[in-house]
Amino acid sequence: MTENRVDDWIAVVIKNISKAKWHNPNYWNIWSFLASAFSNVGRARILARVNDPSDSAGEFLLSVIVPRMSTVTTDDLTVGTCQRLFDLYIHLIPTAHSTRRGWIRR
Numbered sequence: 245m246t247e248n249r250v251d252d253w254i255a256v257v258i259k260n261i262s263k264a265k266w267h268n269p270n271y272w273n274i275w276s277f278l279a280s281a282f283s284n285v286g287r288a289r290i291l292a293r294v295n296d297p298s299d300s301a302g303e304f305l306l307s308v309i310v311p312r313m314s315t316v317t318t319d320d321l322t323v324g325t326c327q328r329l330f331d332l333y334i335h336l337i338p339t340a341h342s343t344r345r346g347w348i349r350r
Contacts, residue, residue: 250289253278254301266308279312287315295322307332 265271282290290313293299294306306329310316318326 250282250286254293254305258301258304263304266304275308276312279309280314282313287313291316291320295325297324297328302328303332 261271290305290309294302294310296302299305302325306325310329321329
């Protein structure tokens with residue numbers, strides 16, 4: 245996926261799928277497919293957006309897409325983004341549990 249296409253699909257998802265549905269199991273296959281479809285340029289664009297604290301799509305990308313990207317490690321994330329990832333994890337614990345495919349809300 246090119247950089248522009250990555251930005252396009254992120255905009256479509258943010259506009260059409262509410263935050264409450266991000267962790268819905270009905271969407272897991274979509275998120276997994278998207279996470280695996282990135283070229284190196286697309287991967288770099290996702291990481292740039294995740295590491296930009298002012299990006300409104302950052303929470304979606306960090307909680308839904310990045311965990312499904314097999315090539316991403318904490319070395320790819322800024323200290324602030326690692327903290328946001330930890331905070332998202334802590335926030336989801338009372339209402340969700342983790343599976344290898346993503347988060348399940350209880």
